[in-house]
Amino acid sequence: MIDYLWVLIVLPLLGAAALIVFGKRIGDPWSGRLASALVGTAFLIAAGFTVPLVTGNGHPETVELFSWIPVLGVEVSLLWDPLAALMTLIVTGVGFLIHVYAVGYMHGDERFGRFFGYMNLFIASMLTLVLASNFVVMFVGWELVGLSSYLLISFWFVRPAASAAGKKAFIVNRIGDWGFLVALLLIFAAFGTFEFAAVFAEAPTGLTTGMATAITLLLFLGAVGKSAQIPLYVWLPDAMEGPTPVSALIHAATMVTAGIYMIARTAVLFGLAPATLTVVATVGAATALFAATLAMGQRDIKRVLAYSTISQLGYMVMAVGVTAFTAGMFHLMTHAFFKALLFLGAGAVIHAVAGEQDMSRMGGLRKVMPITFWTMVVAWLAIAGVAPLSGFWSKDEILAAAFAHGGYFVFLWAIGVVAALLTAFYMTRLMILTFGGEERWPDGVEASEAPPILTVPLVILAVLSATAGIFNTPFRLGLEHFLEPSFEGVTQQLPPAGATVVALAALALVVALVGIFWGWARYSRRLPVEEGGFWGAAVEGYRVDDWYGRLVVAPGKAMATWAAEILDGRIIDGVVNGVGGGVKSFGNSLSGTQSGLVRWYGAVMAAGTLGLLLWLLLSGGLF
Amino acid sequence: MIVTPGWYMALAAVLFSIGGAGVLVRRNALVMFMSIELMLNSVNLTFVAAGTGLGLIEGQVAALFVIVVAAAEVTIGLAILVAVFRGRATANVDELSSLGG
């Protein structure tokens, strides 16, 4: 059965091909239904493949498809192990719900079919990345998700902001991809193979710490780009220019977690490089806090969620940085549920108020959109970390692991706690501004509850957000055991035992409640003026883009200008033009002889013949 | 006194040079063409004389081939000349110098 693993990738790929070519003919809503059905089928098949892994008699399987680059020993082969299974289920499961949602959300869009073609392309790319059994195939998937992300962010390409955001995402990701690519070269140099199994088997004995650090730092650079960590996070907020289902699927639930997945997949290598791990954990913690402060000040509902995503990704990166890989994957899963729910809920809200995204022009939606409101409440409490919802368990496990890692990492734990406080605060702010208070809608908007095709996925995701915590509580380490085969030979940081973990959990819960109460106190009665100072800076993202523009883009442009005008214009063109000019002036000096007069040519030719004859006779001694 | 092939060859050389001078001196394309025919004829004479001298029929065969080629050349050349004349209303080769550098 497992030999047919490739079906998982081929199904959405076929859908992508069919919909990109015939999308217009299949039309609205059948192309959406087709795409959803394909992803749903993939989910069911993946679930079927997962059963043997869960029941315990399954073991990681490699499915070899065909030889790709024989000279480097690169085969196209897929790996089915618990880690891949978990990611596949998240991608196809959440992906299916978002596809269904998008059928309603994108209804009436001119390029409806094309949209679902791109969505299916993304699913296929993501599954390629997830199921890859060697670095090269993973890199192919890695690049393909970048491509489909670009296509989907700039889906409404007639809007300049959307096409600019697509380009920005692509270019910023390229920096990370460069790191990944160089890491691949180093891996091949060190091991002579790209296969995961071979690399991980040989790494503990055959890899120096320096080489391991170099490889993992470069891999981490790739993860930083894809998972939107400092300093390469800037593309994610702008990526909200894409349609909301895209934001939910790609820029919250799945693609941005590819970096986390990749680090978890290469956990063996990261385990050999303590220095890299410290960098990873620090970057993660810093991102978690930094993005949380930015999320506090946003007025655009989707940008709040975007910065929130960056912040939560920071948690995951911190988790893998303290070698709590399972905790990272756990948070990845719960986050996929509640963040997708938040984005889809936000999409429903935006739909209701006629495309308005500014939260200061919403308010009072609780009464008209009860289903959306209550599902959002679940997501809100989950991300804020209120027990017993899923976010509480996963976030708490990360923080506990960081605390248990000791030493410097206790400081990172403190940062994480502060970020958790801010998370509770900004999510409360979002909820109250959107659903509470009086109605501040734009003129002529008659908000109403979203149709069932939007709300059903919301409800399913709400159930998952609420209950997903049971997969891995400190009392019942289900996910821990499930993922064990994938992390064989990896030392994992586990949360502390006994009273410590209870105390930490209680502290986290208190922090969450304080954050919620803070937000409640500030926003429940009236809308405070949030201009200037911190708020103004936060809305502008601390002007990070400007600084990048000045520090990176401007010198780059200056260098390009120098290269274009001085290097290319004067030196290279100078050489070329000089050669050309020299030949030309030499030719000009001879062109006087080329009068175009045939008789003159004839005379010269005859004179030449005469000269040649004379020379032959002279040298022949005839005279 | 006997007329050896060398006499014919000497005559052919003179005729050839006169033809060459005609090509170089005359501006009328038709006359230049005739001069070229004269040069071909002198070469034919050389061929035949050489064939006679060596006792080979090949000299005459070569002359025949030259005549064929010359005939083909004349038809094409005159056709070009007529076409040029229709376009330019001149047979003066000095005016046909648009290839000049």
Next chain:
Amino acid sequence: MIEVFVFAIFAAIAIAGALVMVIGRNPVYSAIGLLTTMFSIAVFYVLQNAHFVAAVQVVIYAGAVMTLFLFVIMMIGVDKKEDTTEQIPWQRPIAIAVSVGLAAVILIAGSRAWITGRSVFGVDGINGTIEVVADALFGTWTLAFLSTIFLLTIAAVGTIAMAQYSPRRPEEES
């Protein structure tokens, strides 16, 4: 002895015809001059027993080629007086010098080989009747002979193509 006389007379006629062709103002005079020279050359062929070549010379050159020339001359216009002033500097002196030089060099080179009795040639060596020529042409040289078919076909096609060609008038160029 009679042969020498015939040669001398017709050599003089041939050179005179050639000079007339080069010097004559009117293209028709040039054509008549060339015709004279060609007849003289035909006589030389007869003197060398190359009967078939002589016949061909008369039929092809005097009959076909010269008729064609005259036809074109008439078509283009005989009454156009050619401007005899030379426009290309040094063209005429260079041309004459080169021609004379060429003749001199060929004669000198040749005199070392054939005129001065160091000849390897026999005389009356061959009798160029149709039979002998045809033997060579369809025996040894069949392939070359057949390839002239292609040459003539291509020439015919080219001529027709040129006749179809309608050039732009100079005033249309710009």
